[in-house]
Amino acid sequence: MLASWNEGAAKSAIVDFVARVTKEGGKDYVPPAERIATFDNDGTLWCEQPMQVQIFFMEHRIRQLAERDPSMRDRQPFKAVLEHDLKTIQDLGKQAVYQVGFAAHTGMSDEEFDEIAREWFSSAKHPQFGRLFKHLTYEPQVELLGYLREHGFKNYIVSGGGIDLIRALADEAYGIPREQVIGSSVKLHLEARNDRMVLIKTAEINSFDDREAKPQNIGLHIGRRPILAFGNSDGDLAMLRYTKSGAGARLALLIHHDDAEREVAYDREFRLSPLAEALDKAGEYGITVVSMKRDWKSVFDARLS
């Protein structure tokens, strides 16, 4: 049971919470239908360093597109992405970079995108860790998702990342079905192509699923307030506070990336997704901080590569 978690306050908080909400007749009992858990993805379920996997994928796609249109190599933010120019990418900010990534997929159907994403995930590797991107998931978190599922929870991903890229991976990597993924999205347009009706990705943003948009999208997609939420940045704070604001037992957790040896130590200085306010106010808001270094026995799953 949660074998990759070290004994300590964080693991106890999780185990105690699950015991309380699943104890029939207990004062904190929650029926299975209401056991909703929401997880941020980047930095919470898998590695987001030195930049989010979404941006690595975008780099791959822009390299393909630049073969047909070499002028992209001289235009920002394509230039920065193709040159791994992290400073320029960070200066642009996550939303601006993602929007360009989304725009690069305009005109293809969600089903075509899914095939491209799956193909990429089957072979693309992280340059520093040398692992497949799909194996950059955190072993203790994959265990936690399974532990919650065994206790009747329904796990959702609520990510700032593009919804379609996460959906291509969520079932295999996390045991989370596509319909339990919420993310940033573009508007879809229904069109007839070759006598088939398909949903075409447009360049128009439907939702950038960060900060306040996370609880708002939880309201739209799920229609229930989560009883457990897990994040790692200020972009997750609204979701954590919304979760904690419900009646009855609630658990909000925040990963602190303080393990330079096994992953990367960072918080407020990571401009693509800073952790500052959430860390400073965790005590005040009743958020349990999980130290990667102290609370996790392992980070990545040694059986995967």
Place this chain on the structure above:
Amino acid sequence: MLASWNEGAAKSAIVDFVARVTKEGGKDYVPPAERIATFDNDGTLWCEQPMQVQIFFMEHRIRQLAERDPSMRDRQPFKAVLEHDLKTIQDLGKQAVYQVGFAAHTGMSDEEFDEIAREWFSSAKHPQFGRLFKHLTYEPQVELLGYLREHGFKNYIVSGGGIDLIRALADEAYGIPREQVIGSSVKLHLEARNDRMVLIKTAEINSFDDREAKPQNIGLHIGRRPILAFGNSDGDLAMLRYTKSGAGARLALLIHHDDAEREVAYDREFRLSPLAEALDKAGEYGITVVSMKRDWKSVFDARLS
């Protein structure tokens, strides 16, 4: 098995389809995770005559609001709704009337709305049928939802009606959890009230879930193309065609309200939700038409009142 359905082409189409997609090793086998079925609500799962239940609910709410602001009685569309002036309501059209209904709930949280809706459903009755609105569901359809569920399907509602009103009822009436309801929605705004974070309903439409918006919202919320879809009006045609456009076995069904004795006989003349193009082109698009009169042994469940 589907005891409220008469033997005939419609019942056979359903039973044969379910047998094919669930037969392991068969050429049409579909894994359980991909067995998505989407149902329109008004006129497909329950009665929408002489006007949608959403509008009856709106009448109730406007009557409450008009006690505080009597001038509403002289303003359209409130006047028409309060006076059951169906001609004026039909002339306004469903979307315009619904939008006013949504606007009437601006400023309350989704959780407050849920309480109001549940209270109303507990006692409000349909003026002609004399049954509780929540018992205006069609017995053969509730059976069908259960039959699909037993065969590993995941049922969704995809309705033009307001998502929050349907969510207040879907579990009890259809065995469909809140998160499997897609509908028209307003934008939600996250606010702190009495030290709690709540989602406040605004007046701004997020999505009017009709026609092309139905498959688009299926893409957003589910991310899988349904293998079965059921509707009753031209507003459902895009969803039915989208469903039929997928590879492999697919089933699209359309209720024809042709039973003046047990319900109401109507199609193209019902201006709030006409059935014309979908009926004319059902053959061309491979849509199975279900005749209420011929194919249903019962309409409403005699055990409910």
